[in-house]
Each structure stands twice: as C-alpha cells, then as structure tokens.
Amino acid sequence: MCGVSSWCDLLVNSLTEFDWQVMRAYLVEPDFTTATRTPITTRGWVAWYTAAGGWHWLGANGENAGRWMTWTSTVSGIEQFHPGGSPTPVPWTRGPISVPTGQGIYAVGVYEIVYWVGGKPDYQWQYVNAGTTVAAAAGGGTLYCAY
Secondary structure, three states: OOOOOOOOOOOOOOOOEEEOOOEEEEEEEOOOOOOOEEEEEEEEEEEEOOOOOOOOOOOOOEEOOOOOEEEEEEEEEEEHOOOHHHHOOOEEEEEEEEEEOOOOOOOEEEEEEEEEEEEEEEEEEEEEOOOOOOOOOHHHOOOOOOO
C-alpha cells in the first residue's frame, strides 16, 4: 500500500428511490486520499448475487465490462472532485441502476484502484459502503444491499 488511502464515500444507496417495485442504486466513486499528490486509476463494479444465478459483475460498459478512469489523488481527496479547492467533494457517480425488488438479489459495490508511485503500479481493491454510514474499509458501514 502506498501512502494513506481512504475509502470514504457512499456506494450503493439502497434507499434512494422506490418506483413500482424497482429500487434505484447509485455507484459513487470514493474520494480517495493519498499522503502526496498521486496519479490513480480506478474501475468501479456492482457485483450482485442470486441463489439461482450466482455472482454477476456490472461495470460502466455493461456486464463483465468495466472501464478504467484516471484521477489525481491528494491529501484532501481526488483533485477533480474538489473544483477550486472546494472542501465538499463532487464525486463521479454512475446510476441510477434499477434493481427489481423481491428477487433475492444481494448487491455489493467494489472499486479496483491502481496507485501509480514512481511509475510503478500498486493494485488494490475494496468493498465500499452501501449507504451513508462509517467507511467499510474502517471496519464499519454496511457492505451490501438486499433487494
């Protein structure tokens, strides 16, 4: 692990909207922090599970098809999320993602991240919060939503 990293933002918000037996979830890019200004590359996924179908992975380009995004992480978060030095982040969000209720679906959000330190990759991945509680990486929060 390079520097200090923080998985500090919400992820699959299972309580966002309710419309005709379909929940709407959002995948929010965490506001990653590092001890020094560091280029990072991230790829977000929503993984969902049903007893009948097993695990599936949904990326920005569809099922099993993610897309890497390039950012600059700083001590105060992703530089691009803090325009003009704003303390309140404006993160990159994917969604809404429609999820039918009553189907026994469990969903988790996962982010892959590559820290580029001295031109060398440091690859990591982490579950992110399902809701607005304490960060999952800190041993708190909720890791999944059940639909």
